[in-house]
Every structure is written in C-alpha cells, then in structure tokens.
Amino acid sequence: MLMKVLFVINNFYLKGNGLCASARRTVQYLKEAGVDVRVLSGKNKDPEGPQPEYPLEDLNLPFVHGLIEAQGYQFAQSDMETISRAVEWADLVHLEEPMVLEAKAAILARKSGKAVTGTYHLHPENLYASVGLDYSKTINWATLNLWRDLVFRYCSDIQCPTQNVMDRLKRHRFKARLHLISNGIIPDPVRSTAVRDPEDKSFRIVNIGRLSNEKDQMTLLRAASFSGHSRDLRLIFAGKGPEEEAYRRKADELVEEGVLRYPPEFVFLDSRGLKDLARTADLFVHCAYIEVEGLSCLESLREGVVPLIAKGKYSATSQFALDNHSTFPAKNPKALARKIDWWIEHPERRKEMAPRYAALAAEYDIHKSIDALIDMFHKALNDAGR
Numbered sequence: 505m506l507m508k509v510l511f512v513i514n515n516f517y518l519k520g521n522g523l524c525a526s527a528r529r530t531v532q533y534l535k536e537a538g539v540d541v542r543v544l545s546g547k548n549k550d551p552e553g554p555q556p557e558y559p560l561e562d563l564n565l566p567f568v569h570g571l572i573e574a575q576g577y578q579f580a581q582s583d584m585e586t587i588s589r590a591v592e593w594a595d596l597v598h599l600e601e602p603m604v605l606e607a608k609a610a611i612l613a614r615k616s617g618k619a620v621t622g623t624y625h626l627h628p629e630n631l632y633a634s635v636g637l638d639y640s641k642t643i644n645w646a647t648l649n650l651w652r653d654l655v656f657r658y659c660s661d662i663q664c665p666t667q668n669v670m671d672r673l674k675r676h677r678f679k680a681r682l683h684l685i686s687n688g689i690i691p692d693p694v695r696s697t698a699v700r701d702p703e704d705k706s707f708r709i710v711n712i713g714r715l716s717n718e719k720d721q722m723t724l725l726r727a728a729s730f731s732g733h734s735r736d737l738r739l740i741f742a743g744k745g746p747e748e749e750a751y752r753r754k755a756d757e758l759v760e761e762g763v764l765r766y767p768p769e770f771v772f773l774d775s776r777g778l779k780d781l782a783r784t785a786d787l788f789v790h791c792a793y794i795e796v797e798g799l800s801c802l803e804s805l806r807e808g809v810v811p812l813i814a815k816g817k818y819s820a821t822s823q824f825a826l827d828n829h830s831t832f833p834a835k836n837p838k839a840l841a842r843k844i845d846w847w848i849e850h851p852e853r854r855k856e857m858a859p860r861y862a863a864l865a866a867e868y869d870i871h872k873s874i875d876a877l878i879d880m881f882h883k884a885l886n887d888a889g890r
Contacts, residue, residue, distance in 0.1 A: 506540040510594035516545040546580035558590035602651035610658035619888035623663040633718035665797040668820035688870030698780035706738035710785040715745030718794040730841035739768040782807040793834035806865035
C-alpha cells in the first residue's frame, strides 16, 4: 500500500521563490520514488498550469499585501472544509512553512491520529529583513518560539537542511526529532556547453537569487569601489525582487563615477539559462546573510564555478566553501573586494578548485535526500501507529 503524504504550503507554484521551488522538486521525486503525494495549497495563477489536489483561495492581507507580493510570496485562506478533506485522505501531513494554514492542518491531523512532520525552510529574519527588523533579537527570538509552540510542536520529526539550522532548533529546545537532510539538487551529469565570447576579457562575477535585503547584493556592488581590479569586473545579477530598483541605481552610479567600465547586468532566467550563466562565470558571489541552505550556490558549483560566500550567524551557505579564500564576513564590502582581487590574481588556483567544487555539488544529489526523507516519514508513521 502506498504511503499517502499531504504537503501543506501556502502556494506551491510561486516562481522565483526558493522554498516553493524546493517543495516542487521534493514532491516530484517523492512521486518517482513511489510515494502517493498530494498538495494542499493556494491555486496556481497560471490557468493552464497544474493545480493542487486541494486548492485554496488567496488571502490578501490589507496594508501589507503589496510588500508580501514584492517578496515573491502569497498566503492562502485556511478553508477548514478543504483542509479537513485533505487531512482525511492522508496518512502523514508534511508542513512546508510555520504559518496559520500549517498550524490548522497540523492540529486537525493530530486530532485524527495522523502523523505530522515538517521542514524548516526559513528563519524569522527572512520575514523581517524587508522591514529592517532582522537585527531585532527580541522579535526574531519570540517569532521562532511562536513557530515552535504553535506549529512545529505537532511534528514528531523535522527536516533540517543544514547543521546551522539543526543547531538553532536545538538552542530553541525544539522537541521533535531533528534530521539533517539537505533539500538536494537535481543531478545533471551533462555540464553546460555555454562558451564565453572570446572578445570578452572582463572578469565575470555572477550572483543568483532574489533581489532583496537579506540576499544583500548591495554588498557586492559596494565591493566594486574597493577592488583594485574594478575596471575589469563585469557583475551579473540573476533574479527579481523588491530591491531591484535600488540596485540598478547603485549600478548606474558606479558606471557614472568610473568605478566600473562594464555596466552591471540584471537578468531573470530559467534553469537552463542559469546553468549557462554559471558556466561562463569566473566567480560566483553569494552575499546573503540569512540563508537556510543556498541551493542556487550548489547548482552553480555543479557547473564548475568557484564560489565566494558570505559567512553569517544565520547563513549556512558557507558550509560549501572548501577553504577560507571562498568566504568573507557577511555585509563587509572591503573584505569581499580583497577576496575578489585574490581570485583574480590567482587564476591557476581557480582552475584547480573548479572541479573540486563540481565534485562537492554532486554529493548533494536529491535522490539521497528523498531516501532520507522517506525514512523520516516511516519513523513518524511508526510513532503514530500507522
């Protein structure tokens, strides 16, 4: 008999949102592994696209809807009739977020004797960075405790994508079993065949991610002013987000002031385009100071590009660095500039490290993650007596 797993998420179909993209990949590969998965979610805005088995209407909150939408997010209405039908079908309910929808589904599942698990996908700071409250220890501490007590308390098991996450949940005394399981990337043994224009003599630096405060692309732009090789830099930002206009203004200033010879580029690409972009990069720079895992970094490493990754208290991505030449203190443009200059001045080291980073990325095959996740589900089902 197939294991019946219900994924609960506010909107499964959002584009440019790492949490939703990870959820879609996980569901796809769970199905391929023989798990019967259904989704409780807001509707897909593309009428021609797939829809959840248990669709919910959008919830538009007064005064803050524009801000939420700018962050690439969408809440769903917690319709109890739909939630009840979804939970009744499932053997196990899996929570993708610590929001009201997930809390209601979890409470109903536990009352019905169903197993409940979850994935820790985002920090409180991810929510508050857009309004400048990510540095408030009191607010973020209280929010995480709220998530623990109102949502995650119903989970017997929680997937922690990184050790950084697991350590934080232990400090906050989460009572569930914690499992260190990467979200994983899709294996692709065929590297991109994209090639550089032979006339392009610039040093190409790529940044991939939502253009937002916590991703901190501004630090990369500011670093250009401190680089001894600023006139050689070509900065390419792949993503959309609420800070795009501010970043474009800063980019224009750097060109007008003569700091940069090549105007920074802002693009939004599909997975194939991102793969080709990484293949033609000299360096991948990841500036986020809040990051649960950072799969965009891993996906770029897979193409054999060397990374330079911010180290911060709540950013786990620096775990992928193989030496200290590939890290810099978060939000420190001078330190970033020094590291960029070092890599420019050591091209042979870049050639040496590129295949090592590609091999590292291969270790995060999503099939390994799916096997571990299924094992976690079985533990939860056994505890629930199902």
